[in-house]
Amino acid sequence: MKPILFKIAKIEEEAVRILQEDYPYFYDNLHYHVETQIMVIIEGEGTYFIGDAIGHFKTGDIFILGSNLPHFFRSDKSYYEDNTNLRSKNISILFSFDALGEKLLGLPEFHGIKKLLQFSKRGLLVEGKSKEALYHSAEKIAQKSGLDRILYLLKLLDKLSKSTELTALSHINFEPGSLPQDTTKVNMVINFIMENFSQDISLADAAGVANLSINAFCRYFKQHTRKTFSQFLNEIRIGHACKQLIEEEFSVKEIAFDSGYFNISYFNRQFKQITGYTPSDYVKTHTQKHNKAS
Incomplete structure (x- = not known):
């Protein structure tokens, strides 16, 4: 997937930049940037793609996205509807310590x-x-x-570096030289x-959207x-099913x-292959975790 090189406005003038965003839906194009990003979901839910990982995000989730890591956060369909009061809010801390020197x-x-x-490059x-x-x-x-602000961030990162509560999402690191622009x-x-995963869509349909032959599109x-x-389509579909099993x-x-x-x-079969659980076992496991957290 060819991610956009996303240049954060005025990041060159600040070692640490804070973005507080409040939009109908999150920025949903695949992109990457040289800055490391700590993203706090204040409000909203949907699907994330981080590196090679696909999953569901919700209000209160926090992600650390390493330098040059391709990602997008796409809000659920309901956020794109007309006349909705739903909002997508986040606080992002973006920083690059390259200027501090090796x-x-x-x-x-x-x-x-x-x-x-280095670990954060896997999301x-x-x-x-x-x-x-x-x-x-x-x-x-955000108030500093x-x-x-720099000193506060360094202390924050030092605490996080000692945490055992960080889960890597992507299986691989992404290097700048392997990240095209288009x-x-x-x-x-x-x-x-x-927009169409709930329908019977085919490989030929997707290739047609990209205006490529099927063989060229697959490559x-x-x-x-x-x-x-x-694989991508099934993971999107099963992610949607997981959300419905829990909430509906x-x-x-x-x-x-x-x-x-x-x-x-x-x-x-697809549900077991992707999640490691049967649908009923998935619900039981989620319920047990939720009860323990409560």
Whole structure:
């Protein structure tokens, strides 16, 4: 998937930049930037694509997105509807310590932070008490400026580097040299999939959206997403099914149909392959985790 090189406005003038965004839906084009980003979801839910990982995000989630890591956050369909009061809000902390120099980052006191920043290139989900602390810290750092903001961030990163509540999402790192600029076609295909995954869409349909032959499209899609078209589509569909299993009182058959599966046996096989659980076991496991957290 060819992500956009996204240049953060005025980041060159600040070592640490705070973005507080409030829109109908999140920026949903695949992109990347040289800055590391800590993204706090204040309000909203939908599907994320981070590196090669696909999942569901919701209010309160926090992600650490490393330098040059391709990603997008696409709000659920309801956020795109007319006359809706739904909002998508986040606080993002964007920073690059390149200007500080290798000597400073090479000091023993920075080893933990340097290791964390390398780890973040796989995209991190912050959980547990670390998430709660980081949520409040994001609100505080937005009120600081200049050197105070930099020092506050360094202390925050030092604490995170010691946390055991960071989960890597992507299986691979992405290097700048392997990240092309052109994203028009792939974002057209992503939009097509997200808008039509509940329908019976085919490889030929997707290739037509990209205006490529089927063979050329398969190479193109696999090269830039590290997934085949069917893998990507199934993960989007199963992610939707997981959300419905937890939040909606529908039968497994109804959820399978709504997720684009018209063969219940095939749905069950895909669900087990992607999540590691049967639909019923997935619900039980989620309920147990929720009860423990409460």
